[in-house]
Amino acid sequence: MTTEGTSFVHLPDAWYAVAIAKTLRSTPRSSTLFGQPIVTFRDASGRPSTLLDRCPHRNVPLSLGRVVEGRLECAYHGWQFDGDGTCQVVPGLCRVATSRGRTATAFETREQQGLIWVWGVPNAIPTTDPPSFPHVGEAGYHTVYDVVEAQGTLHAAAENALDVPHTSFLHRGLFRGGKARNEIEVVVRRFSDRCEAEYIGEPRPSGLVGRLLAPGGGEVIHFDRFILPCLVQVEYRLSERSHLFVNTALTPLSRDRTRLFAVIAFRLPLPGFLVAPLVRPIARAIFAQDARILRAQHETISRFGGEQFHSTEVDALGPHILHLMRQAAKGGSSTATEEPYTRRFTLLT
Ligand code: FES
Ligand SMILES: [Fe+2]
Secondary structure (H helix, E strand, O other): OEEEEOOOOOOOOOEEEEEEHHHOOOOOEEEEEOOEEEEEEEOOOOOEEEEEOOOOOOOOOHHHOEEEOOEEEOOOOOOEEOOOOOEEEOOOOOOOOOOHHHOOOEEOEEEEOOEEEEEOOOOOOOOOOOOOOOOOOOOOOEEEEEEEEEEOOHHHHHHHHHOOOOOOOOOOOOOOOOOOOOEEEEEEEEOOOEEEEEEEEEEOOOOHHHHHHOOOOOEEEEEEEEEOOOEEEEEEEEEOOEEEEEEEEEEEEEOOEEEEEEEEEEEOOOOHHHHHHHHHHHHHHHHHHHHHHHHHHHHHHHHHOOEEEEOOOOOOOHHHHHHHHHHHHOOOOOOOOOOOEEEEEEEEO
């Protein structure tokens, strides 16, 4: 199967993660979403708010300013905006500061399960709640947060995060890639808002991560999932006591740059406090290899003026992720009328 063009898909009617909540304190945080500069800050009650990062007065970035009594103060003339974008203070003006034309464009913002989420369309009422992550905050589970960035479309980053064949090659030793090769049965399913791959009969991965997950070996229950428009889940279960659930919220900073907010919930036979400090360095070592490849992929696609991909069945989810995103962009999900899709194949890892 061949695809050409670009895998960027504009899906603004959704929640996107912009920050790890505990890192958003008194300093305003600048970011971009679909290339639009935005700024997130906490108001006097600690509630997060997001504005377009452009002062309505003379268009200086509001993120250069500071937060004063819960209002974002522009660094140029000191206009102050509340969380709704209403200008409450114009220094030197003897009349009321509030005026429609002085209002900064605002985005709905929520704090949930340790992340700050922004609705992708300004001045709009969200039609859903932000996605919730399984097992985060559940008794017996530890949660580790991290944020990394990749060059490339959201699709390229999502496919990479869920792509099994590259793990025994690019991440040899860290993840899979021992001497023995295994035949695994894979079931790919696509629903109206998600697709998943279930790996059946997979022995414990032979790399460092596998040994941490299950020191005693055994067989793995492994699911990879993409949920529209920006959520990726990787789940490994080895026994009642060993469960790793990696949730990643992908944020399209622009057409070709993606930020990944990883929320890793896990329960292991080893004490969590011993393992937790290892999770982030190991995840980062794996991701550094991915980031290098994604950058090279992006540069080559740019140089050649577009993508030209050839896939096989072992590229289990990438084509389905793109299908779902394109269907959603056409208006509506991959419609209820579409038959649920299931396919089985054998993978050699
Ligand atoms: S540019 Fe922001 S107050 Fe003047
Ligand atoms: Fe990878």
